[in-house]
Amino acid sequence: MMRSADVDRVRSLPLFRVMSDTAFRDVTGGAFLQKFPAGTTLLTEGDTVDFLYVLLDGSVELGASWNDKDTTLAVLRPVSTFILAAVVLDADALMSAQTIERSDILMLSGEALRRAMREDAAFSVAVAQELSGCYRGLVRAIKSQKLRGGLERLANYLITQKIRQGGADTFTLPHEKRLLASVLGMTPENLSRAFASIADYGVVINGPQVTIARPLVLERLAKPDPLIDNHTPPTDAPIGKAQRERWPTDRHQRTGS
Amino acid sequence: MMRSADVDRVRSLPLFRVMSDTAFRDVTGGAFLQKFPAGTTLLTEGDTVDFLYVLLDGSVELGASWNDKDTTLAVLRPVSTFILAAVVLDADALMSAQTIERSDILMLSGEALRRAMREDAAFSVAVAQELSGCYRGLVRAIKSQKLRGGLERLANYLITQKIRQGGADTFTLPHEKRLLASVLGMTPENLSRAFASIADYGVVINGPQVTIARPLVLERLAKPDPLIDNHTPPTDAPIGKAQRERWPTDRHQRTGS
DNA sequence: CGTCACGATTGACATTTATCAAGCGTACGT
């Protein structure tokens, strides 16, 4: 059902690394690994959630809608789990999930997950840590949304993106601009104008290519704040939302070796 | 250090009900119960978090600020825990906490909490459930913020408040309007105007007294949605964020008796 | 090769929200 390489990738996630082999086999026993084309709706808000999803390849948008409007709450990249909170509570989904590009997605039985939590304290601690990381990600998102204006959100997004992609002054926007607009909580038209305005702060846009020509000028506009922006640098280690939140002050290093 | 009645109240929280007596004693052993006057800052964003806070009496505002602006993320009423996510990750606080009125607050050692999680699977499951509830509360908040306009947010707030206070057409706003404005993500001036506008939808304001004269008209404006608004009815049982999120489709009733 | 669909951009305009300023009412302390 799963290739061994995929099993390894899941196993090496912080969430599953702490599980016993038997518990891991139990949880992955009835799992599905599916490939979905771009634009597939995996889950609609309000749906009953039977599975924990793990994005192994591709990308997924988490969104929500109300009254003919819709917005994007997050864009996920591999390797990420999603709708963990709904699985833990065995509750309905509050967000929709849709593939952005062709994606490999692993689906783990929610029931088995909850059983494993009850039987394995280390695992449920890992779940609690992952959830804490997700929670803090949302706190950052709300703070950005309520405290900053559109231009400031964009400026900080660009700075964060630059760092996450390695720190070079030129990088590529990872998504369509329309999607970015939805993430940033504005209309595509407004994002376009924001890109035009931000040229005054030394940002050069060339299609999906962005060059931050005068980083200090941009920073003066953005005023990035570690309590809002999570400037976690890129890493090849499989990382969960919890680890992202712990850096750089990881007081509990348990991967000692 | 704690009155027996207070111990009982904490013990009966979903978070702590599942703990063994010995684990509970261990966690509450080095606990402080303190009374704070109104307006006391308990915690500033960025601070190291050493304790899990439990609000036993009074009320507490969770807020955040950036660039001389500030906003309120939540207002807590007894009995609630707060900054659980930071405690679980042993990370810095992303929000500030301040008493709104004179409050009784219990402070439990974060270190002891994390130890109890590692040793007691049932407890760490309860922590994961509470965190899931908090997470979903934030998802609702972001959806409200990004998808609705100010007047719609106010309308839904009033409907939610009406239900939470028992369902009568007349009820009392639980906070100052300036605080409500901050919760709803608008300026006090704007909230004032929103209250004036909402009179057209059959809402009569008299100081802190609100009367919803034509509920159906207001609902047509508000379009409340269970995927955004948590219309949990009032209860006398000590309830956690997780329970709030499970109602009304609690598929895992474990308080069987 | 042409056509079509779609994302991005730009302009004009409407709506919403914030800001500044003034005035009102009430609770509180002297």
Next chain:
DNA sequence: ACGTACGCTTGATAAATGTCAATCGTGACG
């Protein structure tokens, strides 16, 4: 009782954001 501080309200105005419409460029597909 008086004054004062503070929350609330209202008005005038500015800034930000959304909406509608048109255009441009590009990539997919017949």
